[in-house]
Amino acid sequence: MLELAILGFLYDTPLHGYELRKRLTALIGHVRPVPESTLYPAIKRLEKAGLLARETQPGATAAPRQVLTLTGPGRAQLRDRLASPERADITDENRWFVLLAFLRHLPDPSAQADVLRRRLVFLEEPASFFYEGDRPLRAEEMEDPFRRGVLTIARATGEAELGWLRTTLESLDGHV
Amino acid sequence: MLELAILGFLYDTPLHGYELRKRLTALIGHVRPVPESTLYPAIKRLEKAGLLARETQPGATAAPRQVLTLTGPGRAQLRDRLASPERADITDENRWFVLLAFLRHLPDPSAQADVLRRRLVFLEEPASFFYEGDRPLRAEEMEDPFRRGVLTIARATGEAELGWLRTTLESLDGHV
DNA sequence: TGAACATACCTCGACACCGAGGTACTACGT
DNA sequence: ACGTAGTACCTCGGTGTCGAGGTATGTTCA
Structure with a gap:
């Protein structure tokens, strides 16, 4: 669910982790919080899998930002997860809503x-x-x-x- | 969520693990499956915490059954979890429904x-x-x-x- | 000056989840 | 005699979750 949402948000536009977390919190934080200690390892996972790339930029007000961009395989992965969702994405309303939130990205x-x-x-x-x-x-x-x-x-x-x-x-x- | 449901079912009547699993599957299996490899460790956890006791009985048709009974602290624990639910039990609809399913046990x-x-x-x-x-x-x-x-x-x-x-x-x- | 808060990222460790696989017995059909 | 299905319980190992804590900079207000 978290990974799907990350891919979904980044499909639209590159974001740094902190901003990504804000959007994730707006989407699913009402049901369950999105701790940083869950988000940052998830970003690492996706990066390691080659689904996203990061680029360091000077921070707007504070520490430098890691701007995250979906790679080609990352974009393909999102479309794939949307087109062939796991059973739990269909049956669990929370996960289903996340899927619906990004279903428009299926061409x-x-x-x-x-x-x-x-x-x-x-x-x-x-x-x-x-x-x-x-x-x-x-x-x-x-x-x-x-x-x-x-x-x-x-x-x-x-x-x-x-x-x-x-x-x-x-x-x-x-x-x- | 799983632990709350286990305590809830056992509050009514002692059950062996296999029967417990059937009831759990009827309650929450439609949203997400209840694998044995999740259930049995959860039972062990609750037993270790002194919330339930097990008694071996000859199996009806096959292997011997471990009949699970809530202890006094186990019964108190359920009432406590019902009366003072975690935030996620309130905000996550799946967990909320499980809580509602057993809320009648609050006296x-x-x-x-x-x-x-x-x-x-x-x-x-x-x-x-x-x-x-x-x-x-x-x-x-x-x-x-x-x-x-x-x-x-x-x-x-x-x-x-x-x-x-x-x-x-x-x-x-x-x-x- | 100093506390508080927001920005921005990170690690560590305990623990829960769960697919895969194992054990062992009974029942039923062919 | 053999396969399949149901009953009944279990472990192992990989992975995800997440509270607690750490690091560093900038702003705001007293």
Whole structure:
């Protein structure tokens, strides 16, 4: 998730680590913080893998900046991760939102539609959180108000997203 | 998240690891799988911390079972984690749902209400995912359909949950 | 002058995650 | 007799996470 977001932000424009961290925090910091001790090793990893290059520039007010730029393989890697996401990028809402945030970087609308369809298939799988034996329990039959809340909220989310997915897919397919 | 769920399930009834894994998979497996190589070390951790005890029983059909039972400190620990959740348990929807799944184990309705109020405060914080400089961008002004989708879905989820939180808080407060 | 805060980057160490693989037994079909 | 699937538990090793702490410069305010 972190690596995808780094690649996504740098795809638009080169950034130094500190600025990158601010943008990452705006995107995913509301859910979980982005500590520097996670970010800087991640940058190193991506650099070592040849996905980004760094260039030292004098700092605007303080220490020198390491300006990070995606390399060719780095740009290809982002498109690849967007076009062929891991299962967890589809199933985990946090990761899915990050993926959506950068999906516009996939050049082909039909490839974008394929990704949306994977999420659609996932959302259409019958799923419940709570079971009595093998039988899924519906919100109406839960006496626990908190578990009922989980089902109620999940259902509302699912419906909102299904609606959005269907209209967006229509308009994407219309452009082909 | 995993540890909270383990404590939550065992609070109801003792279970052996294999059955515990099935229930964990039903609860959170849809978002991310629960590998045995994560579960068994987690059980060991909790045992080492004195939160659960194990008792070997002959297996129903195969290998002997390790039946896991929460100890007194284990039961106290669950109530403590429910009553004073970490920030990430409030902000990360996946973790929040797990917490909700077991919140009924908090004996005091006003303590339950306090936890819901923490989530309410979090949801009421103005938050956006996307910024232009410092200014948060609204769904209407995003030309990127995917980012617009993120905002649309997040808003629908937020509204559904706020509604549920408010009515549930009313009924909890009514019982005090 | 001095404290506080922001900019900007870094390491270390403890620990959690998890794919791959192993062990051992039962049940069922062919 | 053999393969497959399910039950039931486990270790190992590579890797990612992250709190704590460190280094250095610039600005702001008392």
